[in-house]
Amino acid sequence: xxxxxxxxxxxxxxxxxxxxxxxxxxxxxxxxxxxxxxxxxxxxxxxxxxxxxxxxxxxxxxxxxxxxxxxxxxxxxxxxxxxxxxxxxxxxxxxxxxxxxxxxxxxxxxxxxxxxxxxxxxxxxxxxxxxxxxxxxxxxxxxxxxxxxxxxxxxxxxxxxxxxxxxxxxxxxxxxxxxxxxxxxxxxxxxxxxxxxxxxxxxxxxxxxxxxxxxxxxxxxxxxxxxxxxxxxxxxxxxxxxxxxxxxxxxxxxxxxxxxxxxxxxxxxxxxxxxxxxxxxxxxxxxxxxxxxxxxxxxxxxxxxxxxxxxxxxxxxxxxxxxxxxxxxxxxxxxxxxxxxxx
Numbered sequence: 088x089x090x091x092x093x094x095x096x097x098x099x100x101x102x103x104x105x106x107x108x109x110x111x112x113x114x115x116x117x118x119x120x121x122x123x124x125x126x127x128x129x130x131x132x133x134x135x136x137x138x139x140x141x142x143x144x145x146x147x148x149x150x151x152x153x154x155x156x157x158x159x160x161x162x163x164x165x166x167x168x169x170x171x172x173x174x175x176x177x178x179x180x181x182x183x184x185x186x187x188x189x190x191x192x193x194x195x196x197x198x199x200x201x202x203x204x205x206x207x208x209x210x211x212x213x214x215x216x217x218x219x220x221x222x223x224x225x226x227x228x229x230x231x232x233x234x235x236x237x238x239x240x241x242x243x244x245x246x247x248x249x250x251x252x253x254x255x256x257x258x259x260x261x262x263x264x265x266x267x268x269x270x271x272x273x274x275x276x277x278x279x280x281x282x283x284x285x286x287x288x289x290x291x292x293x294x295x296x297x298x299x300x301x302x303x304x305x306x307x308x309x310x311x312x313x314x315x316x317x318x319x320x321x322x323x324x325x326x327x328x329x330x331x332x333x334x335x336x337x338x339x340x341x342x343x344x345x346x347x348x349x350x351x352x353x354x355x356x357x358x359x360x361x362x363x364x365x366x367x368x369x370x371x372x373x374x375x376x377x378x379x380x381x382x383x384x385x386x387x388x389x390x391x392x393x394x395x396x397x398x399x400x401x402x403x404x405x406x407x408x409x410x411x412x413x414x415x416x417x418x419x420x421x422x423x424x425x426x427x428x429x430x
Contacts, residue, residue, distance in 0.1 A: 120159040122191040123172060128181055129165060131174045133205035135212055135226035138219075139182065147179060148186035156180050159193035161211075163204065172196065175204050176211035202234040210245055220276040221269055224255040231256075257283055265292045277302035285309045286316045340368070 160177030172194065174181055184192045199207065209226040212218045218226070230236045230244075238256075242249040258269070258279050265288055268274045273296050274282075281302060285291040291312060295305050325333075329346055336344040336355075343358040359365045 120193040120195050123162075123194045124191055125181060125185055125189070127171050128160070128162065128192070128194070129168065129171060129173050130178050130181075131204060131208060133201060133208055133229075134174075134178060135205070135209045135218060135222055135229075139179070144179060144182050144186060147183035151180070151183050151187040151189060156184060156189070156192050159195045161207065162194045162196055163199045164196065173204075175199060175207050202230075205230060205234070206244055213245060213247075219270055220255065220258055220279060221266055224258045227252055227256050228259060254280055262289045264289055268292055268296060275302065278305050281305045281309050284313065286312050342368070 158177070158180070160180055161175045162172035162177075163175055165171040165173045175197070177194075181192060205226070209218075209223075209230070212226075213223065227241060227245075230241055231238070236244070238249050238252050242252045245252070255276075258266075258276070261269070261279060261282065265274070265279070265282060269276070269279050274292060278292075278295060278300075282288045282292055282295075282305070291305075291309060294300070294308065298304075300308065329348070333344050333346050336346075340357065342364060345354075345356040345358070347354045347356075357368060359368065
């Protein structure tokens with residue numbers, strides 16, 4: 088019986104209830120329904136809707152005053168209150184009836200468990216389009232968490248595609264401020280789905296609302312932000328003095344040279360293309376380094392650059408030795424990665 092109910096959910100509530108719309112009594116009520124005082128009805132614990140639009144309830148109450156309640160409420164016996172019923176589908180009609188001063192409402196009583204109650208409440212609201220995107224997503228998540236539904240089974244149950252169910256559930260992972268924009272209808276479900284892949288969903292959502300972007304524009308904005316995030320970082324800008332010093336050293340050595348300053352020290356990287364060039368560099372360093380043959384302007388520029396990058400000196404306590412500055416020289420090979428063994 089429960090399996091038949093579950094298969095009927097996606098086809099609508101009439102199929103679930105086993106009643107055709109045309110099967111009515113002389114009083115106009117559906118067969119199988121009965122009148123119950125409004126005070127014996129209670130909101131359902133598995134109602135997927137989180138909020139009630141009072142303005143829409145007032146409109147529905149006006150319709151109830153003029154035409155009565157055409158569609159009976161679906162209820163089950165209350166698990167805790169004697170002679171009372173829990174509303175599975177139709178809470179808005181029950182509230183409208185109270186607002187319209189109607190004392191009795193037609194109901195159809197069914198023997199339903201908790202799982203079926205949540206499933207039916209979710210389907211009823213989806214068919215009436217009464218749920219916000221987050222309420223729909225939360226209903227799906229509850230069915231999965233509390234009743235171990237898979238996305239495939241859940242999709243068949245509510246008559247939706249599996250991808251639709253999966254995308255809606257993903258909305259629950261958005262930051263709370265973005266969810267609030269979704270609840271207040273500043274953003275649509277389409278906007279929210281596009282924001283899921285944004286590097287910073289909240290910042291992007293604020294831009295979307297501020298600029299009034301549509302869904303397609305939002306998707307393009309997110310793609311642009313992702314490209315910028317994935318782009319390699321730009322190299323640090325070097326001042327003209329550092330570039331001139333690198334050029335002079337490169338001319339002296341005949342090799343590409345890179346200089347990086349960090350605090351009071353830094354690094355000097357010499358790029359070589361062959362082991363012969365490496366041997367030449369090591370030989371020249373072993374004979375006293377490049378300073379012995381370097382032009383005076385290179386030596387002077389090195390000293391000047393060091394003074395410009397040097398931070399203010401800190402006074403050391405008496406008797407404490409000062410650390411010696413260090414300059415590292417990196418040797419990076421572009422070609423073969425193995426160094427020839429010294430012979």
